[in-house]
Amino acid sequence: MKNIDTDVLIVGAGPVGLTLAMDLVSRGVKVTIVEIRDYAEPPNVKCNHVAARTMERFRRLGVAHKLRATGLPEDYPNDVVFRTSMTGTELSRIPIPGRGERYTSTDGPDTWWPTPEPPHRINQIYLEPVLLEHTAALEGVTLLNRTRLTSFTQGPEAIEATALDLDSESFRQIRCRYLVGCDGGSSSVRKAIGSKLEGTAVVQRVQSTYIRAPRLRSLLPGKPSWCYYSVNPRRCGTVFAIDGSQTWLVHNHLNPDEPDFESVDRDWSVRQILGVDADFEYEVISKEDWVGRRLVADRFRDRNVFIAGDASHLWVPYAGYGMNAGIADALNLSWLLAARLQGWGEESILDAYEAERQPITAQVSHFAMNHAAKMIKARSAVPANIEEPTPEGAAARDRIGREAYELNVEQYCCAGLNFGYYYTGSPIIVGDGESPPEYSMGGFTSSTVPGCRAPHFWLSDGRSLYDAFGAGYTLLRFDASLDIEGLQAAAASRRVPLRVLDLGGEKVPEAYKHKLVLCRDDQHVAWRSNVVPADPIALVDMLRGVKADRKP
Template identity: 30%
Template structure:
């Protein structure tokens, strides 16, 4: 069978939330994209359950928040409950701050929703072609002589359509590997990983049971019991049960196991029928991985999401970390492809995102230990033989599961960030010593490298809404910031209300330059040092010097 040929600017491999988000972002930049997914359809399993505040901010820019929220659980489900069995009373609980109620630090609220509800919304967010049932089977770098002289890179990918058996050779300037923790591309490139690796094998059992009335009286996104995790899947019904995978998978009576795990607590007769029927719909066995790739880039191939880092599920951070990856990466790819950024800008992707992945992995491990600590304390109480107290002292503060510092307090240090003195800081893989490094409390700041704080520009328009497919210069006095020499870059200059100037560390003629991903690239507290200041900053941030 002859091999067909095609050409795109970016080939995305992997049709999960990360790949689909990248497709939507790149299309906003006008980049020609093809996404391929080896499975024949979107995942039917719930998998990731949490869309955090930062991801919702990104989806707000794509116009998706209303649709995502409409299919998600109500805010009161943004809670974890610890119980002996599902029907028992709580012996500990924790709120998911930023999910269970709005927070002043953001114009949006995160939600509890299932991945199989999120993915169709992301798929519909762009028109770029998607080919399901198509697998990448070969990959090679290619550079024509004319392009080599310009420093351009290219990749030739061989794709196999499992439905028709047809092969297609696709040439792309870049490949974005979002093909999961067992990434074929990462393994093909020989990129190793650091971290514990596989830390357990678990099974997800999706089932139906008449528990809706009881669930609505005890709302939570996760019920952590001594017999596994119980997760309500959709507002209209459906459940998942997650447990360690038994040795005899083939001979397991899953309906019987789920029924026994539901239990028969003291208040079961008041809340549910003791003979509730369990209908098992699907069973999936999977491996809990914990690692970070040794590098996020090899030539024109860039890793994102679980291909770059696999995060244990405690805290719901894995998918959200991947969404933030591509939000960081896509504007850089667009800049290089559209000619207003140099290839060196792509080097800042790993410099900025790998430390965030390392830190998030550490936090997920801490979350896991803390949750098991609660269960261990409960087991110790029950083993004494006396009546167990109704509560267990929690090993965290009320704000521990807030994690706003982890998701909103991310700080980048790279050549794409200038200090207030307009010199690039030295990149560092060490954990930040700033207040937000605890992973809990978030202190808004307009220092370079930080996410621009959410401030209301008008009654219903945030500073985050001023950010898009361009650089944004926010200043109390736009008349002092002309741009006759900066037309090479997409740039908008917008007024910042004077009441916000102090919070941003600005005097009346100062300004902050915000990158397309919402992080501050530069700040001039006192105003314009020279006529060429803005041009010089954009030249440095984008690794590109336009012709004069």
């Protein structure tokens, strides 16, 4: 079989690996992907949510509109509803617009968000095929399905990898500059570089069943929802609408005293969660049982080999942030690898990946684990009379409904996890003494403190601010009288891509208090000031990874 020379070898063609490939190719990087599955083999039914930050990048990569066109029907509400069972009495509801109203609706706790691309509720069985088709059509991508990475060695100039074609049982040599393991929780790449997952191995167990039940929707009272929480003393669970008509994913959250997936009768549990009797017919399509964990790898890199996504972190998928955090890894790493491959980034620019992403994944995993603990407590405290048609039962339903809303609105409308996280301790971010504002799962404060996400706003010509960003760095200038020729010349002399946006006449958020704000390609602020740096070369060198020996 023909050997391959490539810039970056990606192991795994799930959403993280595909997004990394798309982003690298958009920067002129040649990519090869190895994937053990057949081409277009359906993924597992999981990952029901694409976050706003992820959709922002998909917009810039030209795939957001394709994703918006698939998933649940256009007019299907994305609400989250709490009921005594899926077909039982409604306790409360979190309103979330369906995709047909996603850009226009102002009704709901996530419709005010400062973003050009709101979240999109879509299961991975619809998401991944769109990403795969888009990626496979890009020039610069070589996709090898039914292929397993068997070994690799790192040399001074390149990585020499060996891959096995699972059909022909023949081996292929792949020579690459960088290798990225996006190969899931059991990652062979992570194991090969000696990285170990650390944390809490079991937070909760979930007996998950993918079913086909054509009659179920006709039994549902009131307005349909994307997500149904079932709250009763017998069984608490969650049901997600997959196609909006016949297929559903039923999560049966096992209690702490239920030690394994077979400790509770699956059919009985499904019926208690749905609120149907023994005569109700449904088909089990697949069993998707999973364990919620809080594990973060102790290292994300060994020289020119990196890990991303589930290969580097696993946690309870509250707030839908498992896949989305993995995609954030990919987007952080992509522009750093491109900087190095394009020649303007120094070798040490790659140090920023682990320095930035590892602390964030640790933070998010704790948010998710803490929320899981609250949910476990709530499920154990469901009052026995919650289904009773009495004043006491009505009072219990009212209380549980309010508590369920308050507890869960921050995970389903998680503005903090989308827009609040920031990078500190990075070698390529220039701090100015001000600390970034703290954030929670549900709340954040917009800020231009270096390391924060550049606050979004719409330009007067109708474009998103991010649509106007260039590759590498973008300098936002709010005072055109400032002479930035020295900074531009410094960037040009080091071949650092720098786009200047003059925004003096634009209506901007209050967070923009400085005349100059320098943003990275991944939308994080790298530097800000009211004056041009005294030593522009020192600033540019720091931004491209040169270890600073003088202040910019």
